[in-house]
Amino acid sequence: MDATMGSIAPTGLKGKLAALEDFISMQNEELAAQRQEIESLRGDKAGIEEHYQGQLQELKKTMVGDVQRLQEQKMLAGLGSLLTTSLGGSLIVEMMARSLQQQILGLQRRIQEIEEQAQPFPRRVACRRAGESRFQLEGSSSRPAMDATMGSIAPTGLKGKLAALEDFISMQNEELAAQRQEIESLRGDKAGIEEHYQGQLQELKKTMVGDVQRLQDEVKRHFAQQKAENARLQQQITTLKGEKTSLQQQILGLQRRIQEIEEQAAQECTTLWTLCEMVGLMVGTSFASNDAWNGVPWRAVSGAWLLSSANASRADSKTSMSDDDLVQVGKALSSLKDNERFHGVLQQPSVSKAVRHWAGIERLSPEECEDWQSDGQIMFVLAELRRLEHCCRKAGMKDRPSAASDNPGDKVEDPPSKRQRTEEGAATRAPDCKSIDPATRTWQHDEPAPAKLAGEDWEEHRSKVGLQLMGEMPSANASLNYFLKDESRRSFAAHLANPFGQQFCASWFAKVRVGTKWLQPNSWWGPMPRKTAWMVAKGHTCTYEYGGMEVQPIEYPVWMVELMQSVMPHCGLTEIKDMPNSCNLNLYEDGKQMVGWHADDEELFQGKSKDCRIISLSLGASRQFELELNWPGPDESIGVVQTLSDGDICTMEGMTQKHFMHRVPEEETPVGPRINLTWRWIAKPRDSSKKQEEKVPLHTVLACEDELPLPDGRRLRGGKLENAAVQSTLEDLPDLPPVDPGAWRRTLVWQLVTMVLAAVLARVGVWYQEDEFAKLAMNATSGVGSQGFGGFPECAAIISRSTTQSSDKTSSSHPGGECKSGLGPLQGLGHVTCQRVWKCAAAWRRN
Numbered sequence: 001m002d003a004t005m006g007s008i009a010p011t012g013l014k015g016k017l018a019a020l021e022d023f024i025s026m027q028n029e030e031l032a033a034q035r036q037e038i039e040s041l042r043g044d045k046a047g048i049e050e051h052y053q054g055q056l057q058e059l060k061k062t063m064v065g066d067v068q069r070l071q072e073q074k075m076l077a078g079l080g081s082l083l084t085t086s087l088g089g090s091l092i093v094e095m096m097a098r099s100l101q102q103q104i105l106g107l108q109r110r111i112q113e114i115e116e117q118a119q120p121f122p123r124r125v126a127c128r129r130a131g132e133s134r135f136q137l138e139g140s141s142s143r144p145a146m147d148a149t150m151g152s153i154a155p156t157g158l159k160g161k162l163a164a165l166e167d168f169i170s171m172q173n174e175e176l177a178a179q180r181q182e183i184e185s186l187r188g189d190k191a192g193i194e195e196h197y198q199g200q201l202q203e204l205k206k207t208m209v210g211d212v213q214r215l216q217d218e219v220k221r222h223f224a225q226q227k228a229e230n231a232r233l234q235q236q237i238t239t240l241k242g243e244k245t246s247l248q249q250q251i252l253g254l255q256r257r258i259q260e261i262e263e264q265a266a267q268e269c270t271t272l273w274t275l276c277e278m279v280g281l282m283v284g285t286s287f288a289s290n291d292a293w294n295g296v297p298w299r300a301v302s303g304a305w306l307l308s309s310a311n312a313s314r315a316d317s318k319t320s321m322s323d324d325d326l327v328q329v330g331k332a333l334s335s336l337k338d339n340e341r342f343h344g345v346l347q348q349p350s351v352s353k354a355v356r357h358w359a360g361i362e363r364l365s366p367e368e369c370e371d372w373q374s375d376g377q378i379m380f381v382l383a384e385l386r387r388l389e390h391c392c393r394k395a396g397m398k399d400r401p402s403a404a405s406d407n408p409g410d411k412v413e414d415p416p417s418k419r420q421r422t423e424e425g426a427a428t429r430a431p432d433c434k435s436i437d438p439a440t441r442t443w444q445h446d447e448p449a450p451a452k453l454a455g456e457d458w459e460e461h462r463s464k465v466g467l468q469l470m471g472e473m474p475s476a477n478a479s480l481n482y483f484l485k486d487e488s489r490r491s492f493a494a495h496l497a498n499p500f501g502q503q504f505c506a507s508w509f510a511k512v513r514v515g516t517k518w519l520q521p522n523s524w525w526g527p528m529p530r531k532t533a534w535m536v537a538k539g540h541t542c543t544y545e546y547g548g549m550e551v552q553p554i555e556y557p558v559w560m561v562e563l564m565q566s567v568m569p570h571c572g573l574t575e576i577k578d579m580p581n582s583c584n585l586n587l588y589e590d591g592k593q594m595v596g597w598h599a600d601d602e603e604l605f606q607g608k609s610k611d612c613r614i615i616s617l618s619l620g621a622s623r624q625f626e627l628e629l630n631w632p633g634p635d636e637s638i639g640v641v642q643t644l645s646d647g648d649i650c651t652m653e654g655m656t657q658k659h660f661m662h663r664v665p666e667e668e669t670p671v672g673p674r675i676n677l678t679w680r681w682i683a684k685p686r687d688s689s690k691k692q693e694e695k696v697p698l699h700t701v702l703a704c705e706d707e708l709p710l711p712d713g714r715r716l717r718g719g720k721l722e723n724a725a726v727q728s729t730l731e732d733l734p735d736l737p738p739v740d741p742g743a744w745r746r747t748l749v750w751q752l753v754t755m756v757l758a759a760v761l762a763r764v765g766v767w768y769q770e771d772e773f774a775k776l777a778m779n780a781t782s783g784v785g786s787q788g789f790g791g792f793p794e795c796a797a798i799i800s801r802s803t804t805q806s807s808d809k810t811s812s813s814h815p816g817g818e819c820k821s822g823l824g825p826l827q828g829l830g831h832v833t834c835q836r837v838w839k840c841a842a843a844w845r846r847n
């Protein structure tokens with residue numbers, strides 16, 4: 001400053017002052033310029049910082065994007081690895097994915113570091129804020145500020161003023177120097193920041209490029225590996241596909257083979273089954289019509305049947321004469337089994353149809369039945385079956401279940417086996433073994449003709465036995481006309497044309513039709529071709545049986561007694577106590593409905609051994625009533641026909657039921673409905689205590705949908721075999737009394753029991769290994785003795801073979817877990833339960 005001042009000094013004090021002032025003002029200007037530069041430098045610095053921060057931000061964004069992309073690639077790689085691992089079990093892809101994951105983690109860390117490092121450049125000049133300047137040089141108005149400062153140092157004279165100015169200048173100089181220093185420092189800062197950020201950016205870019213490059217390389221390598229792996233897997237898939245195709249072809253082949261075998265087996269089974277069914281029918285057991293038997297392994301069961309039959313016949317060769325008949329049955333069965341022609345012919349649909357009809361399984365039209373007469377194949381098969389039937393009959397097997405009771409005659413109706421031609425069975429039964437012999441004109445009967453008396457007469461004369469015909473009774477209607485009067489056979493039938501008038505008959509037709517609970521039971525031969533009801537006088541309880549079915553009696557309704565009081569006096573019966581105590585009612589809805597050839601010869605009425613009265617009233621449409629001789633003599637006419645019209649009374653008296661059959665045949669032309677009431681006298685009431693022991697057919701055990709009443713009054717759930725019910729019933733069953741091995745071992749009924757047991761077990765899903773089953777059978781039949789039951793192990797073997805073949809070979813108790821019954825798998829229940837099942841089945845053999 002001194003130098004500057006020296007150059008402007010010599011012009012006196014005033015001049016000096018003026019010079020100083022100029023100088024100060026110059027310096028002020030310089031100071032202002034410097035401040036401006038400082039401002040601008042500060043702005044530059046902020047700009048630079050902002051610029052680099054922006055760049056860093058951008059870089060970070062790019063890096064995040066890159067990482068994300070890599071992550072996606074890694075995810076894909078993860079998927080690929082999953083696929084690869086699951087397909088080929090390769091771990092390479094997974095390892096690569098893991099390394100990528102680590103790299104990404106590293107990159108993320110790196111970004112964090114960079115973020116931390118990328119804090120704004122430290123402001124080393126931050127302490128030098130504008131406010132700390134010794135001079136308040138706000139804005140551009142430096143002059144007034146200086147003036148003010150100068151003013152404060154002014155009033156001490158010119159010298160003082162000079163000295164003050166000098167001071168001021170020297171302060172200004174200091175200030176300038178300080179500002180210059182700041183400018184210097186700011187310039188340095190600016191360069192430093194730029195350099196700092198540049199360096200950082202450079203480094204960051206370098207790291208990033210390296211990292212990304214490395215990752216990309218790795219991803220590339222990974223994909224290449226993946227590609228190779230895929231190719232390998234593709235190869236494997238192609239191989240597998242080829243193998244699969246070949247296996248599929250093999251399976252198809254096997255399936256075809258199975259089908260062939262099954263078809264073959266089904267054919268065998270059909271034949272065997274027909275035999276079983278037939279023999280079953282003979283011993284009073286029918287399986288065919290029962291849905292409950294669906295799902296039973298018939299092949300096994302029928303196989304078991306034949307095996308045990310064969311076994312029985314083998315065993316029988318050593319036994320006593322009394323078993324001969326059974327041996328014959330076994331032999332007949334075996335011979336049928338080996339009869340090639342029989343089996344061949346049986347395959348024919350028409351033949352099997354005929355057999356099914358013959359066995360009563362399926363109903364066919366009379367026209368179809370007639371065609372069979374001329375069909376050699378059908379006749380051949382039926383003849384073979386008849387031979388078997390003959391053996392069975394001889395061995396004491398009966399036609400149907402009730403025939404096995406002690407009272408075989410206690411039936412109102414027999415199966416239509418006794419008569420042929422247009423009998424009831426014509427619609428339901430094949431032209432069977434019963435036919436009229438054209439040479440002798442005699443019916444071929446189950447029974448031979450009874451012996452005649454010493455002369456030509458068949459029966460004692462009525463005068464001798466004291467038979468009074470109803471028409472001869474004093475009060476009887478004189479118009480009662482005997483259209484059949486066979487004194488030799490003591491057989492009579494009378495007719496009385498409507499004595500009541502049309503009005504009476506119409507009103508009674510309606511009353512009886514509405515007042516009766518009509519039934520149409522199914523017999524062995526199909527549904528009965530008419531409706532029926534069975535009524536008895538108060539105090540009588542006899543049931544009425546139709547082909548295997550029992551009908552409970554209805555007590556005479558009031559109208560019945562009233563009607564009898566109108567009808568009976570025409571037959572000479574005026575007292576209630578003398579009137580019939582039972583009545584069979586028939587409703588023929590139309591001309592197609594009928595009653596086949598039969599005799600009312602049930603034991604209940606004793607019609608075969610004693611004189612027997614039957615009185616009938618017809619209401620409604622007229623129908624033909626035919627009577628024919630059982631054993632007509634050479635010159636005798638076979639029978640008589642009587643039309644029965646509305647209101648007509650008809651009687652049968654004496655021994656008519658023994659020597660004649662009667663029927664009401666189908667009408668050719670349409671006719672209206674007809675009711676017939678047939679009154680009879682119950683001569684020998686059935687012993688009701690016998691009812692307890694009545695036969696329950698074996699199949700009923702399984703067939704019944706609901707509860708099955710046990711002989712002792714308890715009930716068993718059959719068809720559904722419900723767990724708890726079966727369990728508790730079986731638990732309560734008493735132990736079996738010891739059985740006589742000779743009697744039971746070889747009877748066909750017993751063998752049927754084993755079949756049923758096998759079927760029961762099969763049905764509830766229990767399958768045993770041969771030895772297990774045999775042991776079980778032995779235990780259960782310990783009462784039978786050391787021989788045991790011959791057929792059983794075979795039976796078990798067949799069952800176990802036929803079942804283990806199809807499913808689980810190792811399971812001894814429950815293949816496939818497919819159990820259709822409500823009992824569930826018996827696996828957990830074990831032998832005890834099975835023994836009970838056995839006991840249960842065995843208990844039925846007594847029935």
Ligand SMILES: O=C(O)CCC(=O)C(=O)O
Pocket residue numbers: 584586595600616625644662663664676678
């Ligand atoms: O309907 C008829 O006339 C005969 C009925 C018959 O024979 C019977 O019910 O036993």
Ligand SMILES: [Fe+2]
Pocket residue numbers: 598599600662
């Ligand atoms: Fe009859």
